[in-house]
Amino acid sequence: MTAKVNYDDVEVGTEIPAQTYPVSRLNLVMYAGASGDFNPIHWNERFAKSVGLPDVIAHGMFTMAEAGRYVTDWLGDPGAVIDYGVRFSSPIVVSDEEGATLVVSGKVEEKLDDNRVVVALTARSAGQKVLTRARATVRLA
Template structure:
């Protein structure tokens, strides 16, 4: 777990270093079991391609969860995230051979009262496509 981030140590514009999260087909199977989302496009390559997708794709909520993980790793306290939301703007295709990677970075966009900050996130898959938009978390810092 990261060291606790302190409110007086960040400013608007503080950048949170990018982190990369590998995505393999096994991750999708594990996520399907945990979430109950067994939609065929997330595990059957032949079906996914037949419906016009480039390959099996990661669950949107799996991708969103990686953004949440990024923020909680930065702040050092999962309970510090008070609000978190995204819009899904792209797919994360997951090939059998190579998988994919989701890279997430962040920046402090606002400082609020009560030691809270708004963190804006950028998430892209390895091909460069943005996969989350309007991704923001409100976090209470120490």
């Protein structure tokens, strides 16, 4: 499969429309099962608060995966991602009643040879950046 986005159709500064992803406690339990990370800070409110957290927090890798999904949804082809990395800056706090939201946006930061571009990502929850230095290098059609 080839990326649906064409190299000639993007320029440095091209913005990718933001997407909002809901985050619930159920998402975290499902992710724990898939990843094997059953740390109670990700599902047990009493434990999370006992170690100084405001509430249950999403797994950092869950947050990274959701931002990666944003890129692959834009591309239409997960195989077009060549390199992807982030730094975790703040956790997503997931209340039992309201859950949380993750808003991811992106901008083409650099055009490279061989139909590759670097996309800078912004990921926020509750008004705070939850990922920094989030970049994906992708190969476009």
